[in-house]
Amino acid sequence: MKVKYNIDIVASSPLRVIKRRVSRAMPDSGKMKKPDVKLVILGDMNVGKTSLLHRYMERKFKETISTIGGAFFLKQWGPYTISIWDTAGREQFHGLGSMYCRGASAVILTYDVTNWQSLAELEERFLSLTDTAKDDCIFAIVGNKADLTDPKVLEVEPEEEGTGQPPVCSPPTVSPIVRKQVQREEAIALYGRILRYKLQDERSSLPAERMCFETSAKTATMWTCCSRHCLTWSFPPS
Amino acid sequence: MEEEHQDREQPEIVRCSEPQSHCSPDDTDSLKAAATITLDNTSPAEQGCGTEDPPPCKLDALQEISSTNGPSEPEPEPEPEPEPQPQPQPQGPGGEGPLEASSDQGKVGAGEENGPSEPEGPAVEDDQPENASDSASTDNTLEDSSEFVVTVLARGSLEDQGEGPSSELSEASSPAQAPAPSHRDEDVTAESWRRHRKHVFVLSEAGKPIYSRYGNEEALSSTMGVMMALVSFVQSGDNTIRSIYSGEHGTDEHTVVFMQQGPLVLVSVSCSRQSEQQLRSELLYVYNQIVSMLTQASINRIFERKKNYDLRRLLAGSEKILDGLLNLVDSDPSFLLSAVHCLPLASSLRDSLSQILQKAITPNLVFSILIAKNQLLTIVQEKTVIEDARLEPADLHLLLNLIGASSAFQAGEIWTPICLPLFNPDCYFYAYISYLDPPDCTVCLLLLSTDKEAFYAVADCKRKIDEGMRTQNALRAIAKAQSYSASQVGVSDLRHFMYKPFDVPDNHRQLTQFTSPEMEAPYSSEEERTRLLDLYRYMHSRIHSNSRPLKLIYHVAERETLLAWVTSKFELYTCFSPLVTKASAINAITKLLRWIKKEEDRLFIRNPPKYSTTPNPSKSSRGGKGGPDRQDTTDNGFLSLL
Numbered sequence: 010m011k012v013k014y015n016i017d018i019v020a021s022s023p024l025r026v027i028k029r030r031v032s033r034a035m036p037d038s039g040k041m042k043k044p045d046v047k048l049v050i051l052g053d054m055n056v057g058k059t060s061l062l063h064r065y066m067e068r069k070f071k072e073t074i075s076t077i078g079g080a081f082f083l084k085q086w087g088p089y090t091i092s093i094w095d096t097a098g099r100e101q102f103h104g105l106g107s108m109y110c111r112g113a114s115a116v117i118l119t120y121d122v123t124n125w126q127s128l129a130e131l132e133e134r135f136l137s138l139t140d141t142a143k144d145d146c147i148f149a150i151v152g153n154k155a156d157l158t159d160p161k162v163l164e165v166e167p168e169e170e171g172t173g174q175p176p177v178c179s180p181p182t183v184s185p186i187v188r189k190q191v192q193r194e195e196a197i198a199l200y201g202r203i204l205r206y207k208l209q210d211e212r213s214s215l216p217a218e219r220m221c222f223e224t225s226a227k228t229a230t231m232w233t234c235c236s237r238h239c240l241t242w243s244f245p246p247s
Numbered sequence: 248m249e250e251e252h253q254d255r256e257q258p259e260i261v262r263c264s265e266p267q268s269h270c271s272p273d274d275t276d277s278l279k280a281a282a283t284i285t286l287d288n289t290s291p292a293e294q295g296c297g298t299e300d301p302p303p304c305k306l307d308a309l310q311e312i313s314s315t316n317g318p319s320e321p322e323p324e325p326e327p328e329p330e331p332q333p334q335p336q337p338q339g340p341g342g343e344g345p346l347e348a349s350s351d352q353g354k355v356g357a358g359e360e361n362g363p364s365e366p367e368g369p370a371v372e373d374d375q376p377e378n379a380s381d382s383a384s385t386d387n388t389l390e391d392s393s394e395f396v397v398t399v400l401a402r403g404s405l406e407d408q409g410e411g412p413s414s415e416l417s418e419a420s421s422p423a424q425a426p427a428p429s430h431r432d433e434d435v436t437a438e439s440w441r442r443h444r445k446h447v448f449v450l451s452e453a454g455k456p457i458y459s460r461y462g463n464e465e466a467l468s469s470t471m472g473v474m475m476a477l478v479s480f481v482q483s484g485d486n487t488i489r490s491i492y493s494g495e496h497g498t499d500e501h502t503v504v505f506m507q508q509g510p511l512v513l514v515s516v517s518c519s520r521q522s523e524q525q526l527r528s529e530l531l532y533v534y535n536q537i538v539s540m541l542t543q544a545s546i547n548r549i550f551e552r553k554k555n556y557d558l559r560r561l562l563a564g565s566e567k568i569l570d571g572l573l574n575l576v577d578s579d580p581s582f583l584l585s586a587v588h589c590l591p592l593a594s595s596l597r598d599s600l601s602q603i604l605q606k607a608i609t610p611n612l613v614f615s616i617l618i619a620k621n622q623l624l625t626i627v628q629e630k631t632v633i634e635d636a637r638l639e640p641a642d643l644h645l646l647l648n649l650i651g652a653s654s655a656f657q658a659g660e661i662w663t664p665i666c667l668p669l670f671n672p673d674c675y676f677y678a679y680i681s682y683l684d685p686p687d688c689t690v691c692l693l694l695l696s697t698d699k700e701a702f703y704a705v706a707d708c709k710r711k712i713d714e715g716m717r718t719q720n721a722l723r724a725i726a727k728a729q730s731y732s733a734s735q736v737g738v739s740d741l742r743h744f745m746y747k748p749f750d751v752p753d754n755h756r757q758l759t760q761f762t763s764p765e766m767e768a769p770y771s772s773e774e775e776r777t778r779l780l781d782l783y784r785y786m787h788s789r790i791h792s793n794s795r796p797l798k799l800i801y802h803v804a805e806r807e808t809l810l811a812w813v814t815s816k817f818e819l820y821t822c823f824s825p826l827v828t829k830a831s832a833i834n835a836i837t838k839l840l841r842w843i844k845k846e847e848d849r850l851f852i853r854n855p856p857k858y859s860t861t862p863n864p865s866k867s868s869r870g871g872k873g874g875p876d877r878q879d880t881t882d883n884g885f886l887s888l889l
Contacts, residue, residue: 054564074652075564078663078678081706095659099564101540105664108700 044083044092049110049142051135052119053127054098057153060226061119062095070227078102079109106138113142115149118203122152122223125190132199136206148203149220150196155232156225158189196221430570435462435470446516447533447573450475453555457511458533458566460573464559474514478505490523506530509543510550511558519781522788525583529576532641535668536572539645540565543672571652572645579621580780583787584818586747586761587640590622592728594848596721601625601856603715607708611698612860613676614638615708618691619725621647623852626758630857639669640759650680650691660709662702665695679705683713684722733764736842738835742807743770743779744821746843748851762843762850769806779807783820786811790818801829808832 050058059073059080066082076097084091094109096102110116116139120127131150139146200217204210224231433440440462448467449458454475456464464471481488487507494500504515504526513530521529538546541561549556576582592600604615604627613632617624628638649665664675679694679702692712694705716722733741747761770779782804790797790813802809808823810832821839823832843850 074567077568077649077652078661080659080661081702082659097564097663099561101561101565102663105662105699108702 043090045089046091046115047094047113048091048115048117049094049096049113049139050117050119051096051106051110051131051138052098052117053121053124053130053134056098056119056121056124056127057226058098058119059095061117061151061153061224062093064226064229068229070229075099078105100134103134106135107141110138111141113139113146115147116142117149117151119151119153120191120196121154122189122191123154123157128152128191128195128199132202136203139207144207145209146207147215147220148200148207149222150200150203152191152193152196152221152223153226155223155230156228193221193223430461431463431566433462435466444517444519445573445577446514447530447569448474448514448516449533449537449569450512450514451550451554451556451558452507452510452512455555455557457558457562458537458569460570474505475512478507478512494518502526504530506534508534509547510554511537511546519784521784522792524791524793525784525788528585529573529582532572532576532582532644533569535641536569536645536648537562537565538668538672539642539649539666540568542666542675543668544674568649568652572648575644575648575651578776578780580745580763580783581640581644581761583780583784584745584747584761585640586759587643588622588763589760589850589852590619590624590728591731591762591846591849592624592725594853596724596728597625597852599719600721600725601627603712603719603721605856605858606715607711608858608860609696609701609704609708610860611696611701612694612705612708612858613697614693614695615858616643616646616693616695618647618650618693619689619728620730621651622730623758623760624690624725624728625852625855627856627858630859633857636670638667638758642667642669643758646678646693649678650693660706662705664699675699677701677705679709681706681709683716684726690722690725730765732767734767735764736839738838738842740823740827740831741835741839742822742824743767744819744839745783746820746839747818748843748847749816749818758852758855760851779822782807782809782822783811786820801832810836812836 050062052058054075059076060070062082063073064070066084076095079094079096079102082093082095084093094113096106096109118131118135120131139148197217200221201211204214222231443461445460447458447460448456448464448471450456450471452475454468454472456468456471458464459467459471478488488505490505491503492500493503499518500520501516501518502521502523504517504523506513506515506527508531511534513534515526515530517526519526546558549558549561579588581588600617604617604625607615613629615627617626623643626638645667646665659681661678661680663678663680665678666672666675676695676697677699679692679696681692682688683690683692692709694708696705698704733743743764743766745761745763747759749759766776766779770776782802786800786802786809789800790811798813800809800811802811803825805825807825808827809821810823811818811820813819817840819836819840821832821836823835827835847853
C-alpha cells in the first residue's frame with residue numbers, strides 16, 4: 010500500500026490505476042502460473058458486469074446472457090497476470106460470492122445508473138461478500154449504462170476510438186434516454202461508507218473522485234466523478 | 248374462488264359441446280380417447296370410466312383458459328400439412344399386419360398399427376376410433392384412483408375465437424427454429440401468441456407466475472390464476488387433475504397437461520399432438536432444470552416458509568436456460584429416448600481421450616465429461632460415487648443444455664453450483680465449464696466436483712488436460728470426427744434411424760445411449776425435421792403406451808414408411824422411403840443391425856472409464872446418494888433472503 014502512483018486519470022483508464030497499484034503491492038511470482046492479482050466484479054444482475062469485462066478483454070460490446078455462477082479469466086497485463094472473476098449478479102448464486110472474493114486485491118462494485126436499487130444492492134448484498142477479500146483491497150464503484158442517460162456520449166464517440174474499432178452500436182439505435190436515477194454524489198458517499206466498513210483510512214486510500222466512475226460498456230466511454238471530462242476507454246493492450 | 252368461477256361459467260358449459268370425462272389409467276390412452284371424442288362426440292361414452300361429475304368445472308375453466316390463453320384456437324399446424332388427409336388410404340393396405348418376419352413381431356397387436364396417424368394431421372382421426380375402442384377394452388382398471396383425466400371438447404370457445412384455421416405453416420414450425428429474441432415481450436393477447444405450438448407455464452401453488460415460455464409471466468398472471476384454480480378445485484375433491492383435451496377435431500386440438508411437483512405446478516398447452524405421457528416427461532425436464540439451479544430442498548423450504556414467495560427472484564436470468572431446454576426438447580430426440588447421443592469416434596481415440604481425463608484428477612472430482620457439438624465424446628466417473636448412484640441421461644441433458652445456454656463469454660472458465668436432480672435432488676455439485684479450443688469453442692470440458700472451493704484445483708486439471716490434448720494432437724482428431732450419414736449403412740431405402748441398445752456391457756452402471764445418423768435430405772429443412780420427429784414421437788407413444796404397449800409398428804405414412812421395433816436388447820426407429828415393401832424393410836433392418844454391431848465400438852461408449860479421487864474410503868459413505876454434502880444447499884444463501 011505504500012506505493013502510490015499518481016496517474017493521470019484523464020489519460021488512462023481508471024482500471025489501470027487499480028491494477029498498477031495493486032500489482033505493485035503484490036509479490037511478483039511466476040508468470041501465467043499464479044496470478045499476481047485477483048480482481049472481482051460484483052453487482053446486481055443485469056447491471057452490465059459481463060459487458061464491462063467483455064469491453065475490457067475484447068474491446069467489443071455484444072449482447073450477453075445472464076452469467077451463471079462465476080466466470081474466471083486470466084489476463085496478461087504487462088509483466089503481471091491478473092485473474093478476474095466475473096460473477097453472476099443473481100441471488101441464486103449469492104452463496105458463492107465469498108469464494109470468488111477470497112483474497113481479492115481489488116473489487117469493482119458495479120451498478121446501473123438508471124436503476125437506483127442496483128446501487129442500494131451493492132451495500133445490502135455485495136459489500137459483505139468482500140469480507141474475505143484482502144484487508145487493503147481496493148474498491149472502485151462503477152455506474153454502468155451511462156449511455157442510456159447522457160446524450161453526450163454520442164457526440165464524443167467518434168473522435169476517441171484509438172483502436173480503430175468502431176463502436177458496435179450506432180447512435181440511432183441507442184435506447185431512448187432514461188432519467189438518471191443515481192447521482193454521482195450517492196456513489197461517492199457509498200465509497201466513503203465502504204472505506205469505513207473496511208476500516209480503511211480514508212486519507213491513505215485512493216480518493217473517491219478517482220475511484221467512482223460512470224461508464225458505458227456499450228459505447229466505450231467513461232467519466233470520472235470529479236469531472237465531466239469524458240474519457241476514452243483505453244485499456245492496456247492485451 | 249373456484250366455486251365462484253364455476254357458477255359464473257356454468258351456462259357456457261351447456262352451450263358448448265359435450266364435456267366428457269374419463270378416468271383413464273393411462274396417459275396415452277386418454278390421448279387416444281380424447282382424440283376419439285374429438286372425432287365423434289359420442290365415442291367417449293364407451294370408455295365409461297365414470298368420473299362424470301368434475302367436468303363441468305373443468306370445462307368452464309377450460310373455456311376460460313381458451314379464451315385468455317388460446318389453447319383451443321384453431322389448430323395451427325395440422326392445417327398446413329396437406330398430406331395427412333390422404334394418408335389413411337395408403338396406409339391401410341400397407342399396414343394391415345405387422346411384420347410377419349422376425350421373431351418378436353407376431354405378437355404385436357396386429358391391426359393396430361396400420362393406422363398410422365401421423366401426429367400432425369387430421370389423419371389421426373381415422374386411426375382413432377379404433378384405438379379408442381382398443382384402449383377402452385384394456386382400460387377399465389383405474390390405476391390411480393386419485394387421478395383422472397378430463398376430456399373436453401371445447402367447441403364453444405373455439406367459435407368464440409372465430410379464427411380461421413389455415414395457414415399456420417410458419418407458426419407451426421417456428422418453435423423448433425431459433426427463438427425470436429423477443430419472446431419475453433410478446434403480446435399475450437395476440438393471435439400469434441396463441442398459435443405457438445407448445446406453451447409451457449410454471450407457477451407456484453399460490454398461483455404466482457414463475458415462468459412462461461412465450462410472453463411475459465406478469466401479463467399472464469390471470470391465466471395462471473385460472474390454471475391454479477383448476478388444480479386446486481380438483482384437489483379439493485381429493486383428486487389430481489392430469490390433463491384436458493380440447494378442440495374441434497381436425498381443426499384445433501390442444502392438450503393441456505398439468506403436473507404438480509412439490510410446491511410448483513407445471514402446465515403444458517400443446518397442439519403438437521404428442522401423447523400426454525411425452526408432454527409430462529417434458530414438463531419433468533423443465534422441473535428438473537429448475538431443481539438443477541435451486542435444488543429441490545431449497546425450493547420446498549422456501550415455499551414452506553413463505554407460500555407466496557416470488558420464485559422469479561431466484562430464477563431471474565434463468566429464463567434463457569429454460570427457453571433453451573424447451574427448444575432442445577422440441578428438436579433433439581435424446582429427450583424423447585432418454586438417452587445420450589455420442590459422437591462417433593474411433594475407439595482408440597476415445598480411449599486416449601478418456602486416459603487424458605483419467606490422469607487429470609483432484610480430490611472430490613466426480614465426473615469428467617468431454618463434449619463436442621452438443622454430443623458426448625467421453626465421460627469418466629468417480630468409482631465410489633457411481634457405485635452409489637448412476638449418472639442418468641436426463642441429468643446429462645440438463646448439463647448439456649446449461650452449457651449451451653451459458654456460452655455467452657467463451658474465453659472464460661465457468662464455476663457454478665449445479666444440482667443433478669436424478670442423482671440427488673437436494674445437493675449441489677460444482678461444475679467447471681471451459682472450452683478447450685477457443686475461439687472456436689466446439690470442444691467443451693465439464694468437470695464436476697463436490698467441493699465448492701475446488702475451483703483452482705479443478706482448473707489445474709483443465710491445464711493438464713489441455714496439455715494432454717496438445718501432445719496427442721487430439722483436438723484435430725476430434726474436429727475431424729463427425730456424425731455419419733444413413734447412406735453409410737448401405738441400405739438403399741433407409742433414410743434415417745434411431746437405435747438405442749439395452750445390451751451394453753455393464754449396463755447397470757452405464758449411461759443409456761443411442762445412435763442416429765444426420766438428418767439428411769429430404770429432412771434437411773427445419774419443417775421436415777420437425778415432421779419426422781413428430782412421426783417418431785407418434786411411434787414412440789404407441790410403443791410405450793401404458794395400456795397397450797406394442798413391440799413393433801409398421802407405419803405407412805404418405806411421404807415415408809416407418810418401422811419401430813422394441814426388443815429386450817434394443818429400441819429401434821427407422822424411416823424408409825415410401826416405396827419400401829414390408830419384406831425389404833425387414834431385410835434392411837437386419838442389415839442395419841448387422842452394421843451397428845460392426846460399428847458399435849465407434850458409435851457408443853462401451854466401457855465408461857473410472858477413476859478414484861477419494862483416497863479416503865470413508866468419504867464414499869457420505870450420504871446415501873454419494874455425492875455432495877448436504878450443507879451446501881443451505882449454504883447458498885436463499886434462506887437469508889426470505
